[in-house]
Amino acid sequence: MTDKIIEKVAIQTDESRNQSRRAFLKGGAAVASGVLFTQAASASDIKFNPKKAVAPYANKKEITDVLADQKSRKALGFGVRKYPYGLPSPFEREVQRRTLEWLTPDSMASITMSPLQSLHGIITPNGLHFERFHGGVPTIDPDKHRLVIHGLVERPLIFTMDDLKRFPSVSRIHFVECPANGALEWKGVQLNSVQWTHGMMSCVEYTGVRLSDLLKEAGIKPEGKWIIPEGADASGMSRSIPLELAMDDCFVAYAQNGEALRREQGYPIRLVVPGCEANMWVKYLRRIMVHDVPMQHREETSKYTELMPDGTAQRFSWYMEANSVITYPSPDFHMQGPGKYYVRGIAWSGRGKVDHVDVSTDGGKNWQEAHFTSAVLDKAWTRFEFEWDWDGKEAFLMSRVTDETGYVQPPMPQMRNLEGTNNVYHRTAMVTWRIHDWNNGKDGGRIQNVQY
Amino acid sequence: MFNTKKIILVAGITAVFAGLSACNEKLTSNVTPIMDGEYASNYVEIIKANDGKYLDSKVIEAILGKGATHGRDGLQGKLDPKNPYSFEVDDSIDGGNHGNSQCKVPMAFTRVQDSAAKNYKNDATFVAKGFGTPIAEAALEKWNITVDGDGKGLPDSSVGMTVEEGGAVYVQFCAMCHGEFGEGAKGYLALAVDEDLIASDPKDPAPMKSVGNYWPYSATLFDYIRRTMPFWTPNADYIGDKGYLGITGYIMQANYIPIGFDEDGESMELEDDTFYNAEVLMKQNKFMKNQGNFFCDHRPIIHNERCMKDCPDTMVGDGSGDIHNFVEARKLPDGTPQYNVPQRLNEAPPGVGHTGM
Numbered sequence: 001m002t003d004k005i006i007e008k009v010a011i012q013t014d015e016s017r018n019q020s021r022r023a024f025l026k027g028g029a030a031v032a033s034g035v036l037f038t039q040a041a042s043a044s045d046i047k048f049n050p051k052k053a054v055a056p057y058a059n060k061k062e063i064t065d066v067l068a069d070q071k072s073r074k075a076l077g078f079g080v081r082k083y084p085y086g087l088p089s090p091f092e093r094e095v096q097r098r099t100l101e102w103l104t105p106d107s108m109a110s111i112t113m114s115p116l117q118s119l120h121g122i123i124t125p126n127g128l129h130f131e132r133f134h135g136g137v138p139t140i141d142p143d144k145h146r147l148v149i150h151g152l153v154e155r156p157l158i159f160t161m162d163d164l165k166r167f168p169s170v171s172r173i174h175f176v177e178c179p180a181n182g183a184l185e186w187k188g189v190q191l192n193s194v195q196w197t198h199g200m201m202s203c204v205e206y207t208g209v210r211l212s213d214l215l216k217e218a219g220i221k222p223e224g225k226w227i228i229p230e231g232a233d234a235s236g237m238s239r240s241i242p243l244e245l246a247m248d249d250c251f252v253a254y255a256q257n258g259e260a261l262r263r264e265q266g267y268p269i270r271l272v273v274p275g276c277e278a279n280m281w282v283k284y285l286r287r288i289m290v291h292d293v294p295m296q297h298r299e300e301t302s303k304y305t306e307l308m309p310d311g312t313a314q315r316f317s318w319y320m321e322a323n324s325v326i327t328y329p330s331p332d333f334h335m336q337g338p339g340k341y342y343v344r345g346i347a348w349s350g351r352g353k354v355d356h357v358d359v360s361t362d363g364g365k366n367w368q369e370a371h372f373t374s375a376v377l378d379k380a381w382t383r384f385e386f387e388w389d390w391d392g393k394e395a396f397l398m399s400r401v402t403d404e405t406g407y408v409q410p411p412m413p414q415m416r417n418l419e420g421t422n423n424v425y426h427r428t429a430m431v432t433w434r435i436h437d438w439n440n441g442k443d444g445g446r447i448q449n450v451q452y
Numbered sequence: 453m454f455n456t457k458k459i460i461l462v463a464g465i466t467a468v469f470a471g472l473s474a475c476n477e478k479l480t481s482n483v484t485p486i487m488d489g490e491y492a493s494n495y496v497e498i499i500k501a502n503d504g505k506y507l508d509s510k511v512i513e514a515i516l517g518k519g520a521t522h523g524r525d526g527l528q529g530k531l532d533p534k535n536p537y538s539f540e541v542d543d544s545i546d547g548g549n550h551g552n553s554q555c556k557v558p559m560a561f562t563r564v565q566d567s568a569a570k571n572y573k574n575d576a577t578f579v580a581k582g583f584g585t586p587i588a589e590a591a592l593e594k595w596n597i598t599v600d601g602d603g604k605g606l607p608d609s610s611v612g613m614t615v616e617e618g619g620a621v622y623v624q625f626c627a628m629c630h631g632e633f634g635e636g637a638k639g640y641l642a643l644a645v646d647e648d649l650i651a652s653d654p655k656d657p658a659p660m661k662s663v664g665n666y667w668p669y670s671a672t673l674f675d676y677i678r679r680t681m682p683f684w685t686p687n688a689d690y691i692g693d694k695g696y697l698g699i700t701g702y703i704m705q706a707n708y709i710p711i712g713f714d715e716d717g718e719s720m721e722l723e724d725d726t727f728y729n730a731e732v733l734m735k736q737n738k739f740m741k742n743q744g745n746f747f748c749d750h751r752p753i754i755h756n757e758r759c760m761k762d763c764p765d766t767m768v769g770d771g772s773g774d775i776h777n778f779v780e781a782r783k784l785p786d787g788t789p790q791y792n793v794p795q796r797l798n799e800a801p802p803g804v805g806h807t808g809m
Contacts, residue, residue: 105639106683135680149584150592157584166583187655188779212571216578225554228598234686236597236679244557247572248564287595294554296601296669298676302661305746311649313666313742316555317749351507352563356758363775364768367760396775400758406508408756413771418753422651422658426751432778450778452770 088127094118097128098195100184108136109235111178113199116325117332122173122346122374122381124202126257131264132178132200134299135234138284142268145232147214147252151290154219161254161268167209170251172274173380175348177201177320179277179304182427189451192331197431197449198323203348203381206272208253211246215290224290228297229271232286239280240294241273245318249274249379252285275350275379276318277425279304309420320350321428322409324357324384324401330433335445338392338438343370346381349403353377356402357384363396363432363452364411370399392438396450398430412452485514492516495536499562506560509755512537515560536560537750555748597687599675603734606674607693612729615705615722618698621691625682626699634662634706644706649742664707668743670736674700701728710739 088095097112104110114130124130131137142161150156181200184190191197215227220243227246231237241250253272254261261267266283273280279299294300294316306314324347329335347354353376358367374383384399401409415429436446483501485492492498495515499506506512515536537560557564599605613621623632629640636642645660659665663673678696680686691699701722710719711732719739726732756767765773 109683135683135686148587148592148595150587150589150596156587156589156592158587159584163583163585167581186658189781191781210571212575213581216572216575217580217584219580220572230598234680234683236687238598238679242556243572244564244568247568249567287592289596289598291598291600293600293602295598295675296672298672298680301668301672301746302663302666302676306749307649307658307661309650309654312745312747314749314751315746317751318557319751321751351561352504358758358760365763365773365775367763369760396769396778402758403507404504406502406505406511407754408758410754410756411767411771414754414756414767416654417771420651421654422649424658434778448780450780452775452778 129202149218152221152224171207173205174274175203179425186421194330206253207255208251211250228289229282230287232284306423322349322403323428324399343386347401352404354382359386360398361395394437395435397433606730609729609731613698615701616724618702
């Protein structure tokens with residue numbers, strides 16, 4: 001009995017496979033006819049041969065093995081509210097934020113990276129959002145949290161969470177990127193995963209109150225030229241932001257992907273500074289001081305300044321340059337043999353929308369334009385895809401973004417020539433994935449992070 | 453300040469831009485540049501006529517003149533504070549040899565400027581909603597721990613202690629992580645290193661940066677340690693402003709920051725019995741060694757063409773057209789790649805790695 005069923009399933013599977021090809025060739029006529037399996041099969045001039053049909057599986061017994069096991073379908077699943085707050089399938093447990101313990105001496109002043117290789121589309125799930133703390137994560141009672149705006153303002157104000165939620169709201173999708181994203185790669189390559197090379201960023205939908213609304217509510221005095229947001233965490237995180245930037249498109253967010261911010265991302269409120277270095281997006285925001293000069297605080301002098309090869313350093317590097325990376329195929333994957341691949345990745349720019357993404361398979365000599373498979377939003381990830389016929393030969397995959405300001409992402413040698421290798425931050429040049437020669441699969445379809 | 457900057461740019465530039473061939477994307481603008489000395493004074497118009505493409509090499513060429521985009525002169529010109537693309541503005545406020553340097557969003561970033569104007573300067577229709585509660589500045593005393601680059605916000609000069617007393621507080625609360633003399637401990641940051649900021653080889657580890665050789669302002673040090681340290685119990689009442697000033701003095705002494713120069717031009721150092729207060733701290737603000745070496749971000753300094761076919765060698769592979777000249781991760785002595793070295797040497801727990809390593 002069971003054997004029969006298996007056989008039938010096998011036949012159907014293969015039949016439908018053949019069928020869909022035919023349906024495709026016939027321009028959908030078979031689909032229109034309704035009953036796919038039976039009708040189409042009988043209409044075929046090629047008689048179905050079960051022996052031939054299983055041939056593609058000949059050396060891959062494991063693919064059809066599962067057909068012997070019907071139990072998982074019959075078993076009764078769990079009921080509602082087993083997980084009042086849902087969790088991913090246990091089979092996704094490898095999809096995690098990860099850290100490199102040798103990066104910092106302490107987990108309270110450290111970073112984790114998002115698993116970009118396992119993400120789809122342009123939204124990062126809240127539980128996989130990258131983390132960066134300077135003084136650990138406080139657990140703040142929103143009823144006791146306040147936001148104060150003071151300094152060079154007409155009327156200093158104190159807001160409760162309820163006050164903030166009364167204001168008109170905005171919801172926008174933006175990427176948030178630590179300026180040290182890519183930092184591991186200044187001196188050459190170190191690690192074989194896009195999680196390590198580009199994971200210090202995420203992209204989520206934020207909801208909150210326009211900062212310009214809040215600042216106007218307090219009324220900026222004419223001498224007020226800078227704002228200094230400050231966090232309620234142990235590090236009292238603070239940065240100086242010029243007023244034009246604050247009045248452009250910043251907002252104070254209380255929600256992330258439709259729910260309250262996670263503690264790791266600043267619960268109950270954080271500043272959103274679209275397109276700019278993530279350390280300016282002060283979390284646990286509790287105070288905004290309006291001032292006439294920048295503060296020159298530690299996070300804009302000792303850190304987050306960029307050492308050049310001659311010993312000088314750039315400071316106040318607010319905007320994140322346009323950047324892009326191929327997430328599939330990337331070093332976490334293996335090539336499955338010559339043939340067609342849909343090369344995918346993400347592109348983003350701190351200065352606006354992404355205009356074009358081009359893909360090269362020959363180390364930058366020739367480029368072809370990829371198309372976008374997601375919405376193209378301001379200062380947000382944009383998903384691109386590129387159809388590639390791989391001939392099985394060694395290839396050097398790169399992506400290159402052009403943003404709406406006309407900026408074209410540079411190759412690494414160019415950036416290195418200008419900025420040296422001691423910079424730490426803003427390493428936004430292209431990366432290269434070396435696809436090893438297929439060589440009959442002897443190398444396992446290896447994909448390697450290399451650097452020019 | 454600009455001099456040092458020029459050197460690095462010039463060094464990189466010739467190699468990078470040589471051999472860039474023109475691609476066929478055209479300027480859509482029909483706005484004629486009005487060259488006014490160094491650059492077109494109608495640059496905002498030119499940018500807007502080109503869909504806000506202020507970083508497009510063609511747009512920049514129209515504004516800065518031919519040759520300005522890709523040549524040495526162009527990049528040197530870009531360091532001029534009057535230049536529309538430069539982030540640099542006048543160093544304004546007194547506070548050191550270069551003042552509390554202000555950077556700003558360039559006027560050439562027309563979208564940011566327009567949006568800020570719309571939301572703020574030109575928003576005549578704004579009516580306050582009256583949400584939130586007015587509060588007196590005085591009520592914020594506890595929260596307002598900000599000290600700016602000019603020293604505004606420092607305790608008054610009666611508060612402080614001697615450098616030697618400060619050293620004792622430091623040893624008690626800081627030395628276990630940062631070392632008795634600021635040399636660093638257990639992987640925590642050093643607070644006093646005298647490393648050169650120029651690595652001799654690009655592959656060398658990046659130079660260590662700390663208070664003496666890197667920090668541009670002394671006021672920052674007091675603000676930061678009072679705000680954030682000791683790491684586990686920051687902004688501690690049991691240290692207090694007095695203690696934090698003393699610690700600051702001790703760290704400044706460990707970094708050999710002078711408090712002035714005598715008649716013979718010899719630098720005067722902090723003595724153990726110097727009473728360290730806000731006044732001494734701000735005196736030292738003028739003598740931070742590295743203060744003149746910071747410049748405002750003026751990215752991007754790269755203005756590439758979007759080349760699609762047979763791109764010039766400078767843009768291909770290793771920068772000379774060779775696509776097989778790449779670096780891989782370094783190898784351990786046994787030949788395996790150096791990924792996860794601590795894990796491989798069993799110095800760290802496994803689990804950080806991932807497939808393929």
